[in-house]
Amino acid sequence: MRRSPRKPLVAVLAAVLVAASACGSEDAGSTLELTAALPDQVPSGTVLRLGDPQIQAVTAVSGLDKELADAGIQVEWANISGGPQSIQAFRADKLDCSAVADIPSLFAAWTGTATKIVFQAVTLDPLDHPLYKLGIAPGVNVTSLADLRGKKIAYSAGQAQGALVLRVLQKAGLTQKDVQLVELTSTGDSYVTALGTKAVDVAPIAPQNIKLYEAKYPGATSIGTGIRDDASTLYCLTSAVEDAEKAAALKVYVSVRTKALLWQNEHPDEYAKAFFQDTQRLSEADAKAVVALQGRKGIPATWDNAITRLQETADLLAAEQNHDKLDVTTLVDRRFEAVQAAAAGSQVVTGDAA
Structure with a gap:
C-alpha cells in the first residue's frame, strides 16, 4: 500500500515558518497600536x-x-x-x-x-504677538483689511500662510473672487522678494521677514490681521x-x-x-x-x-x-x-x- 507523507509534511513546514516569522518580527522591532500606552524604555541607539x-x-x-x-x-x-x-x-x-x-x-x-x-x-498673548503680518508692497495703499479688495495676494494653499489669507478674507467680508490670489510657495524670503518687486501687492510674512522687508525696500509697510495665528x-x-x-x-x-x-x-x-x-x-x-x-x-x-x-x-x-x-x-x-x-x-x- 502506497503512503503519501506530503500533507503532514506541509503542515509541519507551515508551523515552522510561522514560528520563525514571529521570532523574526520580534527581532526586527514591534509595532505599537495607536491605542497602546507609550513605552517607557528607549532601546539604546x-x-x-x-x-x-x-x-x-x-x-x-x-x-x-x-x-x-x-x-x-x-x-x-x-x-x-x-x-x-x-x-x-x-x-x-x-x-x-x-x-x-x-x-x-x-x-x-x-x-x-x-x-x-x-x-x-x-x-x-496670541493677538499681541502674531506669527504673521500682512506685508504691503511699496506704493500700494492698504491700511485696513477692507482695502484688500482687488489686490494681488500671495497664496500658498498647503501652508499656514494660505489658510491665514482665507481667514483674513472671511474677516474682511470678501471672497476669493474679490481679490487675485497669486500661487506662490513661501520659502525663505520669497514673499519678501515678491512684495519688493511688486509681483504681489500683499503677502503674509513673519516678524523676522517684516524687518528684512521694511529695511530693504523703501516705502514698504505692513498691517496686522487681528486674527489668532x-x-x-x-x-x-x-x-x-x-x-x-x-x-x-x-x-x-x-x-x-x-x-x-x-x-x-x-x-x-x-x-x-x-x-x-x-x-x-x-x-x-x-x-x-x-x-x-x-x-x-x-x-x-x-x-x-x-x-x-x-x-x-x-x-x-x-x-x-x-x-x-x-x-x-x-x-x-x-x-x-x-x-x-x-x-x-x-x-x-x-x-x-x-
Whole structure:
C-alpha cells in the first residue's frame, strides 16, 4: 500500500515558518497600536529624524540635548521646516517628524500621507504677538483689511500662510473672487522678494521677514490681521508613532521639547543668539527684536481648544479649496498630551490663551 507523507509534511513546514516569522518580527522591532500606552524604555541607539531647527538650536545651547543622549536617542537633525518640505521628506521616508503650524497635517491627510500631531504649543498673548503680518508692497495703499479688495495676494494653499489669507478674507467680508490670489510657495524670503518687486501687492510674512522687508525696500509697510495665528505643532509620520522604539524616543523628545520652549521664555537673549543670530544670520539687535515680537510660548494643559481651532480651519479649507470634510481628531495623538503637560508642570496654560 502506497503512503503519501506530503500533507503532514506541509503542515509541519507551515508551523515552522510561522514560528520563525514571529521570532523574526520580534527581532526586527514591534509595532505599537495607536491605542497602546507609550513605552517607557528607549532601546539604546534609537534614531529620530527630526526637522525642528529652532529646537535643535535651543537644546544645544541649553544643554537639554544631553537628556536625549542620556536616554539613548540618536537624533538626525534635518534643516527642514514648513509643510511642503516636510511632506516631501515624509513621502521619501527621509524624516520622522517636523515642526509646523496646523495646516500641513490637514494637507498630508488630503494628499494621502498619514501623520499624527504629537505636540501643541501656544503663544501666551496670541493677538499681541502674531506669527504673521500682512506685508504691503511699496506704493500700494492698504491700511485696513477692507482695502484688500482687488489686490494681488500671495497664496500658498498647503501652508499656514494660505489658510491665514482665507481667514483674513472671511474677516474682511470678501471672497476669493474679490481679490487675485497669486500661487506662490513661501520659502525663505520669497514673499519678501515678491512684495519688493511688486509681483504681489500683499503677502503674509513673519516678524523676522517684516524687518528684512521694511529695511530693504523703501516705502514698504505692513498691517496686522487681528486674527489668532499661533498654532504650533510637531507632526510625525503615523508609521513613526506606530514603531515602538521611535514612540518611546518621541515620548522623551516631547518632554525635552516642552522644556526647551519654556527655557526660551526665561533666556530670550540666549535664544535670540542661538537661533536667529547664529543660525538665521540676523544681527544681534534684529534677533532680539524678533524674539520680542514672537512673545512667550506656553504649553496647554489640554489640547481641546487647539483641536477645536484645527477643526474650524479644516472646515474652512474644505469649503474654500474643495477638499473632503475631515475629522481632525484622527490626526492627533493625544497620548502625548499628558507627556508635555507633565513636563511643563505648574507652567501649563489654561483659559483663553490655551
